[in-house]
Amino acid sequence: MTVRHRDSDSTRAERTLKPNALRILVVGAGVAGISIARGLLRDGHDVSVFERRPDMRPGGGAVTIWSNGSTVLDQLGVDMEGAGQLLSTVRIATSTGRRLVNIDVSTIMDRLGGAVRMVPRRVLLERLLDGFPVDRIRCNSRVVGAVSTRDGVRIEFEDGSSVEGDLVIGADGLHSKIRGIAGAPPAKPTGWCSWQGLITLPDIAEKDVAVQIIGPRGNLGLWPAGGRDLQWWFDLPWSPGFVRPEHPIDMLRSNFAGWSDLVDDVLATLTDDDLAPSPFPHFRHPIPSTPRMRAVTLLGDAAHAMPPILAQGTNQALLDTMVLCKALSDSQKEASAGTADLYRALRRYEKTRRRRLSAVSWVTSRQMSQSESVLKPAAMISDSFGTWAMTTFMRWLSHRRISAEVNRALSSQLVQSR
Numbered sequence: 001m002t003v004r005h006r007d008s009d010s011t012r013a014e015r016t017l018k019p020n021a022l023r024i025l026v027v028g029a030g031v032a033g034i035s036i037a038r039g040l041l042r043d044g045h046d047v048s049v050f051e052r053r054p055d056m057r058p059g060g061g062a063v064t065i066w067s068n069g070s071t072v073l074d075q076l077g078v079d080m081e082g083a084g085q086l087l088s089t090v091r092i093a094t095s096t097g098r099r100l101v102n103i104d105v106s107t108i109m110d111r112l113g114g115a116v117r118m119v120p121r122r123v124l125l126e127r128l129l130d131g132f133p134v135d136r137i138r139c140n141s142r143v144v145g146a147v148s149t150r151d152g153v154r155i156e157f158e159d160g161s162s163v164e165g166d167l168v169i170g171a172d173g174l175h176s177k178i179r180g181i182a183g184a185p186p187a188k189p190t191g192w193c194s195w196q197g198l199i200t201l202p203d204i205a206e207k208d209v210a211v212q213i214i215g216p217r218g219n220l221g222l223w224p225a226g227g228r229d230l231q232w233w234f235d236l237p238w239s240p241g242f243v244r245p246e247h248p249i250d251m252l253r254s255n256f257a258g259w260s261d262l263v264d265d266v267l268a269t270l271t272d273d274d275l276a277p278s279p280f281p282h283f284r285h286p287i288p289s290t291p292r293m294r295a296v297t298l299l300g301d302a303a304h305a306m307p308p309i310l311a312q313g314t315n316q317a318l319l320d321t322m323v324l325c326k327a328l329s330d331s332q333k334e335a336s337a338g339t340a341d342l343y344r345a346l347r348r349y350e351k352t353r354r355r356r357l358s359a360v361s362w363v364t365s366r367q368m369s370q371s372e373s374v375l376k377p378a379a380m381i382s383d384s385f386g387t388w389a390m391t392t393f394m395r396w397l398s399h400r401r402i403s404a405e406v407n408r409a410l411s412s413q414l415v416q417s418r
């Protein structure tokens, strides 16, 4: 069951600093950076966010938030009412129209207790920034270095300035600078890429049904994202020497036309201009071990970029946020807590996340293009088994004990503040 953690004033992310507040430097103001900053401000820390872009105008298509990610957003006091599109079903089929499995998303929601929705990234960031103290974000601040100090860390910016804190959280995305500084290996291309974006169609017949189709040369997804918006992606092989065709829409049509009526509508609507930002090569990070610097940790895509197959990027960033906030608040309970307690908490967060992340990253890197003959046995999976398997996997990924402890702590704070 979802516990609501919002009252008249709890959408304000900033609370009074607590006596032993940590000075926390967050690099990157994407979903991961703003989520963790929101959680740490809620917990009474002194948080600053540094973003290389000149402003907070967000780009991108739509992202998926599964039940466990929705629970974290609720814990952060983020109001998602009416945002994007609630999903009821993920329908998986082959390119010849053979039904493989229908995942009953409503059942996942009932069992795990949080909404499953597709949300334009722009809308999610707007909701995360609602009530967030924007003076805590410094744009035009590209981080180029970080060094350990006697009692913490200093980050350095491209303009020569620097800032000191007790710890730095690298939430700086796929090709993270902080990841390199922490000594973690870089992301590797998987050999696939997505041509993707968000389009507005005149009408979407089944607004709550996400469609995924697997064929011999690639796969595609058409996931409604609210109103008449549809997130589309076409996945094809890719290698570093890839030469972009002059008219990529022709290439997509030749690979995917005829897969379904909706696919044909989308292909007829898309133009080469819609494809201009694509392709997006898929990368996968080896899940990092202990960072080289004690006062550094990684979060979101900086820690674990993975292919978009299970639509887990944003969701996993939210789970990181919950686990890191909890580890830090547990470590700071005693007024006498020192840097050794802080560093232990960072390592506990990384260890807690590592096994789940390794599993989800492994699953997302499985080959998704298959011939009809290979897919034939998969068509024998019943919908109820498919739904059960997905629910079980999502439940295992959810850190339910930690989530319950966070819910209890937030509920008791809410009672005390009344």
Ligand SMILES: Cc1cc2nc3c(=O)[nH]c(=O)nc-3n(C[C@H](O)[C@H](O)[C@H](O)COP(=O)(O)OP(=O)(O)OC[C@H]3O[C@@H](n4cnc5c(N)ncnc54)[C@H](O)[C@@H]3O)c2cc1C
Residues within 6 Å of the ligand: 027, 028, 029, 030, 031, 032, 033, 050, 051, 052, 053, 058, 059, 060, 061, 062, 063, 064, 121, 141, 142, 143, 144, 171, 172, 173, 174, 176, 177, 299, 300, 301, 302, 308, 313, 314, 317
């Ligand atoms: C423009 C954009 C569009 C996207 N579109 C989609 C989409 O359509 N569908 C989807 O599933 N996922 C998309 N994603 C990825 C998705 O946002 C992430 O998988 C997920 O939300 C986790 O986000 P993150 O905050 O870890 O990383 P990101 O969202 O990549 O955010 C990282 C932030 O760090 C900043 N940054 C990077 N380096 C530095 C530096 N040295 N100093 C300071 N700041 C730095 C970046 O500018 C960025 O704002 C997109 C990401 C971006 C940046």
